[in-house]
Amino acid sequence: MVYKLGTDIDLIMSNLEGISFHDQKVLVTGGAGFLGSWICEVLLYQGAEVICLDNLASGLKENISHLIGSDKFQFIKHDISEAISFDENIDIVIHMASRASPLEFEHYPIEILKANTIGLMVSLEIARAHGSRMVYTSTSEIYGNPQEVPTPESCYGYVNSIGPRSCYDEAKRCGEAFVTAYSAQYGLDSRIARLFNTYGPRMRADGIYGRAIPRFIDQALSGTEITVYGDGSQTRSFCYVTDQIEGILRFASMDAARGYVVNIGNDLEISILALAKKVLDITKSDSEIMYQPMPSDDPIRRRPDITRAKELLRWEPKVDLNEGLFKTIEWFKGA
Numbered sequence: 001m002v003y004k005l006g007t008d009i010d011l012i013m014s015n016l017e018g019i020s021f022h023d024q025k026v027l028v029t030g031g032a033g034f035l036g037s038w039i040c041e042v043l044l045y046q047g048a049e050v051i052c053l054d055n056l057a058s059g060l061k062e063n064i065s066h067l068i069g070s071d072k073f074q075f076i077k078h079d080i081s082e083a084i085s086f087d088e089n090i091d092i093v094i095h096m097a098s099r100a101s102p103l104e105f106e107h108y109p110i111e112i113l114k115a116n117t118i119g120l121m122v123s124l125e126i127a128r129a130h131g132s133r134m135v136y137t138s139t140s141e142i143y144g145n146p147q148e149v150p151t152p153e154s155c156y157g158y159v160n161s162i163g164p165r166s167c168y169d170e171a172k173r174c175g176e177a178f179v180t181a182y183s184a185q186y187g188l189d190s191r192i193a194r195l196f197n198t199y200g201p202r203m204r205a206d207g208i209y210g211r212a213i214p215r216f217i218d219q220a221l222s223g224t225e226i227t228v229y230g231d232g233s234q235t236r237s238f239c240y241v242t243d244q245i246e247g248i249l250r251f252a253s254m255d256a257a258r259g260y261v262v263n264i265g266n267d268l269e270i271s272i273l274a275l276a277k278k279v280l281d282i283t284k285s286d287s288e289i290m291y292q293p294m295p296s297d298d299p300i301r302r303r304p305d306i307t308r309a310k311e312l313l314r315w316e317p318k319v320d321l322n323e324g325l326f327k328t329i330e331w332f333k334g335a
């Protein structure tokens with residue numbers, strides 16, 4: 001099977017039936033990244049006008065280069081931590097700008113903190129100036145090592161504020177506080193999406209950008225050792241990108257979702273070792289598994305409680321892990 005990204009875009013469009021962004025102007029910060037580029041593309045298909053703002057820190061111009069000719073698409077290369085304003089009216093701001101891979105936490109902690117605090121404030125000021133709806137993509141990492149699994153939105157989290165992951169976890173927590181404060185003080189129409197691990201085509205596998213799934217696929221396809229941290233018994237729940245994008249856009253579109261925080265992810269929990277074996281199996285690779293020391297503060301379990309997303313957004317994940325992995329592997333083979 002040759003993977004075609006357009007087929008997945010069509011799938012999202014059909015899953016979003018009845019929802020429209022037609023003639024809405026949407027600013028997507030981090031729009032050249034993995035998730036941001038999918039959001040931009042689907043919004044364009046939905047008839048929206050899209051401003052994609054990105055400094056290309058971890059995103060790639062090639063993710064959006066095919067959109068650049070469209071008169072409804074504008075790309076602005078800019079660091080969102082620096083002030084920027086717009087003359088044109090903006091209906092929705094989706095703040096996604098932030099490096100998100102654990103190895104980046106080590107190399108760019110200050111950038112990450114800034115993107116989710118100062119940068120988010122720049123986005124919030126744009127939303128405030130235009131009376132726009134604000135969507136913030138937060139993360140399951142705000143739960144740290146959660147006290148409750150499956151983890152509901154009511155869980156406060158258990159996070160190390162001075163650990164190696166704190167630049168990301170605490171930046172996102174602070175980001176949520178900023179969004180809450182702007183809503184309380186200025187009456188902003190806002191909402192916070194807590195995304196759980198998402199994977200799929202356009203994820204980077206290279207260097208510091210490689211998260212577990214793209215790294216495993218890259219290693220399996222190139223026949224090099226698969227690196228598993230610890231004994232691999234730590235768990236994650238992986239959501240295929242089409243489900244995630246549908247969830248975010250449902251959340252962004254609904255008047256009734258104003259003021260809500262919603263977990264968006266797949267609630268199937270799998271150990272990292274089982275995931276590595278699955279990738280080996282699907283790719284029919286002979287790569288060996290190599291165990292490396294567990295990084296400190298790596299969460300032990302991740303599994304969202306998605307009751308709220310099901311009820312409020314009328315959304316649930318549809319793509320199972322085997323199918324999503326298969327598609328992602330096919331994309332990597334053709335990339």
Ligand SMILES: NC(=O)c1ccc[n+]([C@@H]2O[C@H](COP(=O)([O-])OP(=O)(O)OC[C@H]3O[C@@H](n4cnc5c(N)ncnc54)[C@H](O)[C@@H]3O)[C@@H](O)[C@H]2O)c1
Binds near residue numbers: 137
């Ligand atoms: N993919 C996931 O599993 C996941 C899970 C939880 C939360 N999230 C959140 O979703 C958002 C997108 O993540 P992603 O997986 O697409 O990561 P990504 O690294 O592919 O995309 C992030 C984008 O933001 C841009 N960016 C970073 N700092 C910027 C800045 N200061 N100014 C302008 N642009 C900047 C990058 O260049 C990149 O294009 C992030 O906010 C991330 O924290 C993602």
